[in-house]
Amino acid sequence: MTIGVDDDESAFPRLEDGKGLEESWLRICARLKGEVGEVEYRTWLTKIALGPIDGDEITLLLPTRFLRDWVRSQYGDRLSELWNQEIPSIRRVELQVARAGDPAPIPLENVPSASTATPVQEEVTPVARTAPEVRSDLVTALDSRFTFDTFVVGKPNEFAYACARRVAEKPSSVGFNPLFLYGGVGLGKTHLMHAIGAELIQSGNVSVAYMSAEKFMYRFIAAIRSQSTIEFKEQLRSVDVLMIDDLQFLIGKDNTQEEFFHTFNALVDAGRQIVVSADKSPSDLSGLEDRLRTRLGCGMVADIHATTFELRISILESKAAASGVVVPGKVLEFLAHKITSNVRELEGALNRLIAHANLFGRPVTLEATQEVLHDILKAHDRRVTIEEIQKKVAEHWNIRLTDMSSARRARNVARPRQVAMYLAKQLTSRSLPEIGRKFGNRDHTTVMHAVNRVTELMGLDAAFAEDVELLRRMLES
Numbered sequence: 001m002t003i004g005v006d007d008d009e010s011a012f013p014r015l016e017d018g019k020g021l022e023e024s025w026l027r028i029c030a031r032l033k034g035e036v037g038e039v040e041y042r043t044w045l046t047k048i049a050l051g052p053i054d055g056d057e058i059t060l061l062l063p064t065r066f067l068r069d070w071v072r073s074q075y076g077d078r079l080s081e082l083w084n085q086e087i088p089s090i091r092r093v094e095l096q097v098a099r100a101g102d103p104a105p106i107p108l109e110n111v112p113s114a115s116t117a118t119p120v121q122e123e124v125t126p127v128a129r130t131a132p133e134v135r136s137d138l139v140t141a142l143d144s145r146f147t148f149d150t151f152v153v154g155k156p157n158e159f160a161y162a163c164a165r166r167v168a169e170k171p172s173s174v175g176f177n178p179l180f181l182y183g184g185v186g187l188g189k190t191h192l193m194h195a196i197g198a199e200l201i202q203s204g205n206v207s208v209a210y211m212s213a214e215k216f217m218y219r220f221i222a223a224i225r226s227q228s229t230i231e232f233k234e235q236l237r238s239v240d241v242l243m244i245d246d247l248q249f250l251i252g253k254d255n256t257q258e259e260f261f262h263t264f265n266a267l268v269d270a271g272r273q274i275v276v277s278a279d280k281s282p283s284d285l286s287g288l289e290d291r292l293r294t295r296l297g298c299g300m301v302a303d304i305h306a307t308t309f310e311l312r313i314s315i316l317e318s319k320a321a322a323s324g325v326v327v328p329g330k331v332l333e334f335l336a337h338k339i340t341s342n343v344r345e346l347e348g349a350l351n352r353l354i355a356h357a358n359l360f361g362r363p364v365t366l367e368a369t370q371e372v373l374h375d376i377l378k379a380h381d382r383r384v385t386i387e388e389i390q391k392k393v394a395e396h397w398n399i400r401l402t403d404m405s406s407a408r409r410a411r412n413v414a415r416p417r418q419v420a421m422y423l424a425k426q427l428t429s430r431s432l433p434e435i436g437r438k439f440g441n442r443d444h445t446t447v448m449h450a451v452n453r454v455t456e457l458m459g460l461d462a463a464f465a466e467d468v469e470l471l472r473r474m475l476e477s
């Protein structure tokens with residue numbers, strides 16, 4: 001594919017096949033967002049704008065020198081790799097500080113999630129960075145940070161960890177082949193796979209191929225196009241350990257599934273080890289062929305569960321210690337309490353705190369944490385429902401839940417109802433008419449009156465204000 005400059009009025013050149021660079025950029029943004037997590041993406045990558053393309057070089061623009069240097073050091077290689085996957089003729093990514101009038105970055109809300117983004121173009125041949133210790137040229141570089149030593153073990157992941165260690169020590173043991181690791185997003189599946197790979201490579205002359213299912217598919221397609229499927233199959237079937245990450249990507253990709261199935265059988269029959277990860281168990285991966293699901297479930301299936309508070313604390317402690325920045329225990333507890341979604345997001349939040357501390361030379365305090373992570377914390381605020389509010393308020397003042405929507409106007413019922421409306425306005429994003437509907441189809445002006453009245457009373461009556469605050473804190477925690 002060649003790249004030419006369109007003479008239309010678009011701010012960016014277009015590819016000859018009519019596909020805009022913006023489309024490629026959007027896909028790359030979606031990929032990056034999926035890879036680094038929304039927190040990290042929002043912190044560092046939303047500020048990048050697409051600049052011009054010149055020969056084999058594409059320019060990306062950043063608003064400040066600091067951001068340019070940071071993005072270059074942390075994400076430079078990955079950006080080049082992704083651009084090269086999108087448009088193979090692009091070999092270099094130049095990062096520059098933007099000037100007035102340069103294009104703006106893509107707003108975060110316009111970047112689709114990786115799973116919904118249109119896949120990169122098919123004729124992609126991913127660039128494999130080969131680790132020197134490894135024989136096979138199929139290996140994508142393993143991330144040296146992802147080792148067993150840096151993996152924090154707790155109840156939710158101890159079984160998966162033990163299985164991974166076992167495979168790293170004795171690949172192809174009966175009962176452990178294939179090893180199928182599954183669990184939600186950002187809980188450590190990739191980390192464990194890389195740790196297995198690193199351990200095996202260190203232990204001796206073992207060839208390990210690790211790649212995402214997506215990469216597997218692109219390589220397969222590239223091999224078909226270049227009529228080199230035999231070499232591709234031979235290469236794959238010559239490794240001692242094959243690891244495929246995020247297998248759910250193959251759902252609906254029937255030909256690639258078929259190829260994977262044959263590779264899988266050939267390797268297992270030859271006594272080689274397979275390690276696979278996915279977001280669901282083999283039996284729940286509907287959309288994969290039955291025979292493949294059956295084979296995937298034949299070895300060891302290990303689930304990584306959602307993190308517990310204790311595990312989140314241990315992970316934060318370990319990562320904070322490794323960073324060399326002192327993060328007080330109460331800040332770690334606060335983060336572990338607030339960011340419960342997955343380890344990637346938790347890590348992203350901590351990294352941001354650490355980067356701020358390093359940048360401004362200020363100690364990490366709870367106040368600073370709330371300020372620096374304001375947007376993330378807001379996004380993770382627990383969603384309280386109006387029903388929960390009604391229940392808590394009714395319990396607190398010992399009235400019947402049905403009185404929240406009844407027509408009774410006695411003060412001992414009407415006042416708690418007003419408080420519940422007030423809290424619904426404060427803690428949910430529902431509109432006044434929506435709140436009114438939940439309180440026995442009351443009019444929005446009634447809700448407005450309740451909100452004003454409660455605000456007024458809180459200013460006049462300290463005990464009442466304390467009650468309302470207490471309820472708010474209980475509902476928010």
Ligand SMILES: Nc1ncnc2c1ncn2[C@@H]1O[C@H](COP(=O)(O)OP(=O)(O)OP(=O)(O)O)[C@@H](O)[C@H]1O
Pocket residue numbers: 034146150151152153157183184185186187188189190191192246279315343344347
């Ligand atoms: N138990 C853990 N100890 C230390 N770090 C962890 C742990 N679990 C996850 N992480 C870190 O969290 C981040 C996300 O983990 P990883 O990429 O392995 O998740 P994943 O389960 O493969 O997610 P996805 O489904 O998105 O592929 C990585 O930086 C990883 O090092």
